[in-house]
Amino acid sequence: MVDLGVPGAPPAFARPAQRRLARLAFVAAGAATLLVLTMAGLRAGVLLLAVAAAGMAAGLAGAWWFLTHRGLLRWLAAVVVILAPLAVAVMYARAGLIWVVVAFVLLWSAALAAGRRALAVGDAPAGPREYDTPPPRRPYLIMNPRSGDGKVGRFRLVERARALGAEVVLLEGAGLDVTDLARQAVRDGADLLGVAGGDGTQALVAGIAAEHGLPFMVISAGTRNHFALDLGLDREDPAGCLAALTDGVEVRVDLGRIGRRTFVNNASFGAYAAVVRSPAYRADKTRTTLRMLPDLLVGQQGPGLRLSAGGVEVAGPQAVLISNNPYVSDDIAGLAHRPRLDGGVLGVFAVTVRGAIDAAGLIRGRRRASSLTLLTAGEAVIDANVPTVPVGIDGESVTMETPIRCTIRPGALRVRVPRQRPGVPPPRPELDWTRLRHLALSTGRR
Numbered sequence: 001m002v003d004l005g006v007p008g009a010p011p012a013f014a015r016p017a018q019r020r021l022a023r024l025a026f027v028a029a030g031a032a033t034l035l036v037l038t039m040a041g042l043r044a045g046v047l048l049l050a051v052a053a054a055g056m057a058a059g060l061a062g063a064w065w066f067l068t069h070r071g072l073l074r075w076l077a078a079v080v081v082i083l084a085p086l087a088v089a090v091m092y093a094r095a096g097l098i099w100v101v102v103a104f105v106l107l108w109s110a111a112l113a114a115g116r117r118a119l120a121v122g123d124a125p126a127g128p129r130e131y132d133t134p135p136p137r138r139p140y141l142i143m144n145p146r147s148g149d150g151k152v153g154r155f156r157l158v159e160r161a162r163a164l165g166a167e168v169v170l171l172e173g174a175g176l177d178v179t180d181l182a183r184q185a186v187r188d189g190a191d192l193l194g195v196a197g198g199d200g201t202q203a204l205v206a207g208i209a210a211e212h213g214l215p216f217m218v219i220s221a222g223t224r225n226h227f228a229l230d231l232g233l234d235r236e237d238p239a240g241c242l243a244a245l246t247d248g249v250e251v252r253v254d255l256g257r258i259g260r261r262t263f264v265n266n267a268s269f270g271a272y273a274a275v276v277r278s279p280a281y282r283a284d285k286t287r288t289t290l291r292m293l294p295d296l297l298v299g300q301q302g303p304g305l306r307l308s309a310g311g312v313e314v315a316g317p318q319a320v321l322i323s324n325n326p327y328v329s330d331d332i333a334g335l336a337h338r339p340r341l342d343g344g345v346l347g348v349f350a351v352t353v354r355g356a357i358d359a360a361g362l363i364r365g366r367r368r369a370s371s372l373t374l375l376t377a378g379e380a381v382i383d384a385n386v387p388t389v390p391v392g393i394d395g396e397s398v399t400m401e402t403p404i405r406c407t408i409r410p411g412a413l414r415v416r417v418p419r420q421r422p423g424v425p426p427p428r429p430e431l432d433w434t435r436l437r438h439l440a441l442s443t444g445r446r
Helices: 015-040 044-068 070-096 098-119 157-163 176-185 199-212 224-228 238-245 273-277 285-297 356-364 433-441
Strands: 137-141 167-170 192-196 217-219 246-257 262-263 266-270 306-309 312-314 319-324 348-353 373-376 381-384 390-395 396-401 404-418
Touching: 015 098, 044 070, 070 098, 098 433, 137 157, 137 176, 137 217, 157 238, 176 199, 192 199, 192 273, 199 217, 199 224, 199 262, 199 404, 217 224, 217 356, 224 381, 238 246, 238 306, 238 404, 246 266, 262 312, 306 319, 306 348, 306 373, 312 373, 312 404, 348 381, 348 404, 404 433
Parallel strands: 137 167, 137 192, 192 217, 217 404
Antiparallel strands: 246 262, 246 404, 266 319, 266 390, 306 312, 306 381, 319 348, 348 373, 381 404, 390 396
């Protein structure tokens, strides 16, 4: 596995508060362990700790079986996931140590909170530089009334945008091509292009805006609005995004490129791309994903992929995700957000599960698990043992010829955003105990 940082490296300069928090984390973790050993007796305490570890292992195994099986086996695995921690709790209760369990959980929670806080070195990454520019005179907005369960209608986006002087076109009826609409708007003199819709539509229009050097505007009217989140926009109030038309600033962000297409979030291959390709995915994403995961995760179907990026070669990954700047999240499956969009690099994420140990590390959300490859690169190439593969580009399924080359276009897109906006949530640091130990033992000198 290739990580984004240097394993075990302490922060370049540790503040006194960070050193204290690191030491507090170790004190709380040690106190939690000693509590069990002393209150239950050494022998019984070791046994109870072993029981807790076994319960966690059983829960992880059950989770893997739940994801990789169907029918009765899946639901039996779900029962194991639920009963494993309950069984551990019952054994502690029979030993009269429930209060010890509560104290143990509280101490470990304090250790984790202190450790994460200690590793949150410095302030959150600064966002892209803001530029004051005149408001657009002829803004052109494309709105999809079906996106986000009808947010365009619920928030009266058409009426509000037109009241601010924007020309609005709705994606209604057959035969409308969003790229054709955007290009015609440019020919007609539009000085801003914007989209109220899903990330896939955002990407198509963003590519045209970048091609002509025009500012682009995002209105968070989609279902998930990942691009809006990473721009620091309010995903709960798409109407608030319209403030960019009158009181806005511009920021420069990167664009991903895959073949001749642009992506604002990511391009996915393997397991995730196959799920997105399913006709049932749009109607029921959760059920479709659970139905298809068994075949995808254990490698029983799908093309054999090969990834090359940053001097690293990965053979046979079940899933690959190439993102416009790297995601930062302790939940490897969640891909919560990207702290910045102007780093000038692709984020590369690949999963290669070869056995139960790999699976356990993956389910536990360990970024250092051997089944994971995480790195940054300026270019990534995905090849396969077949001439074409399905690709999910910002949630839209396409088929592309292999090999497929992904690149980054630094600062290619001008984005106009409201001056007042929530901002990008700060990244949550991974709890690295080796790095935390270096921090706790440091003296604070350079």
